[in-house]
Amino acid sequence: EAEVAQSPRYKITEKSQAVAFWCDPISGHATLYWYRQILGQGPELLVQFQDESVVDDSQLPKDRFSAERLKGVDSTLKIQPAELGDSAMYLCASSGTVTYGYTFGSGTRLTVV
Amino acid sequence: QKEVEQNSGPLSVPEGAIASLNCTYSDRGSQSFFWYRQYSGKSPELIMSIYSNGDKEDGRFTAQLNKASQYVSLLIRDSQPSDSATYLCAVNVDSGYKLIFGSGTRLLVRP
Numbered sequence: 678e679a680e681v682a683q684s685p686r687y688k689i690t691e692k693s694q695a696v697a698f699w700c701d702p703i704s705g706h707a708t709l710y711w712y713r714q715i716l717g718q719g720p721e722l723l724v725q726f727q728d729e730s731v732v733d734d735s736q737l738p739k740d741r742f743s744a745e746r747l748k749g750v751d752s753t754l755k756i757q758p759a760e761l762g763d764s765a766m767y768l769c770a771s772s773g774t775v776t777y778g779y780t781f782g783s784g785t786r787l788t789v790v
Numbered sequence: 791q792k793e794v795e796q797n798s799g800p801l802s803v804p805e806g807a808i809a810s811l812n813c814t815y816s817d818r819g820s821q822s823f824f825w826y827r828q829y830s831g832k833s834p835e836l837i838m839s840i841y842s843n844g845d846k847e848d849g850r851f852t853a854q855l856n857k858a859s860q861y862v863s864l865l866i867r868d869s870q871p872s873d874s875a876t877y878l879c880a881v882n883v884d885s886g887y888k889l890i891f892g893s894g895t896r897l898l899v900r901p
Contacts, residue, residue: 710888717798717893718893718894719794719796719878719891719892719893719894720834720878720891721891722888722889722890725887725888732887733884733887733888766833768833768834777822777839778822778824778836778839778880778889779836779889780836781833781834781835782833783832783833784832784833786831
């Protein structure tokens with residue numbers, strides 16, 4: 678079964694350091710999403726890509742977060758500098774069409790100390 | 791702001807019982823509705839989708855949709871301890887380009 682690949686699975690970083698997450702969507706999926714899920718809450722959309730273009734980044738804290746999908750395939754989400762409040766699960770998802778829902782990767786659990 | 795509301799629970803049911811999970815949404819333009827299951831420390835897994843008013847059954851799961859009331863529900867029949875998880879309701883918004891999620895309902899199935 679096709680999967681969304683994410684790495685790393687876990688990341689511990691110190692406050693003010695830079696951190697990056699990587700995602701490789703299911704082959705052929707043009708749409709890629711990054712979500713953040715704080716413990717006890719539902720996933721919140723950070724950024725949505727259609728191929729290499731950003732469709733929605735209205736909830737992305739742009740002073741410290743950046744995302745790219747240069748060739749329209751894999752994607753990187755970066756935080757610089759990390760803050761304590763960034764501790765969360767970062768989820769990547771992809772879809773052929775959102776009508777049929779999307780598939781999440783295994784996520785990256787970030788802890789900022 | 792477009793919202794999806796769920797009771798956080800926990801909803802506790804005995805093994806073999808029917809678990810009923812509910813969700814309301816604010817965007818009247820929404821057309822696609824999903825239920826995801828999330829085990830502790832894991833990522834969400836799609837278990838049901840529904841697009842038309844009425845019921846949709848898949849094994850022990852039944853999704854119910856009432857667009858007039860802006861209400862979606864998930865029934866789990868013959869609940870098993872392995873069904874213990876958080877269930878997330880998701881709804882498409884903005885002409886279908888993205889999903890927004892509720893905060894989830896935690897289900898506990900007692901052996």
